[in-house]
Amino acid sequence: MTESNISFLGRLSLAFGTFFAVLGDREYAARVHRLRDGAEVSAPVTAPQPAATAAPTIKAASPEAALQLLGLLQRDARFVDFVEEDIANYSDADIGAAARLVHDGCRATLREHFTIRPVREELEGSRVTLTDGFDATAIRLTGNVVGKPPFNGSISHRGWRVEEVRLPMLTKTHDATVIAPAEVEL
Structure with a gap:
């Protein structure tokens, strides 16, 4: 699979990874913000020069925000209960x-904690x-992709972009790995 033909699950994984990297790293978030605003627009990419190109720094993402979101989805939508249930x-x-x-609860949770907008405003099929x-991080070309821009095509999915995150603050003693406490009825 080529880099420009990432599967839906690959894009979902990339989106979540980027989302949590932005939450956990102020400098990375600032770079993404500048990139979205067009401040880091550069000349067309040429073949990389081995001596001048530094290897990217790989950094472990903090799992707390992911665990917090999973906990919110469990609390409001019983998401983990639904996914873990054998439905056969x-x-x-x-x-x-x-x-x-589950859908109603997940939707309510996302709307409470995130402002999500389409990447493209045009209707699907336009x-x-x-x-x-064009921003290749926000637009993925599919189908018979050959040649150079301009490309003419139809929008098959408008995409999604998170504009704002409103996750609750956590205390230092909060155990984010407990996404739903066990319940004991007396």
Whole structure:
């Protein structure tokens, strides 16, 4: 799979990784912000020069924000309960009813803690022209991708971009690995 043809799950993994890297690293977040605002727009990319190109620094992302989001999805939507449940013996109607509840809870959680907007404002199916210098981190070309821009095509998915994050503050003693406490009824 080429870098410009990342699968949906690959994009999802990249999105979550980038999301949590932005949350955990102020400098990285500032670079992403400058890139989104066009401040770091550079000349067209040429072949890398081995001596001049430094290897990227790989840094472990802090899992606390991911665990916090997972805890919120569990609290408000019973997300982990739903995913961990063996649904093989349930009817499609039962699964659909449960999925509706999980969907409503997940949607409410995302809307409470994130401002999410489409990457592209045009409706899906709209014809667009992508000129040279389009943001390849925000737009993925699919289908018969050959040649150089301008590219003409149809929007098959508008994409999503997080504009604001509003996760609650945590105390130092909070154990983020407990995404849902065990319940004991007395």
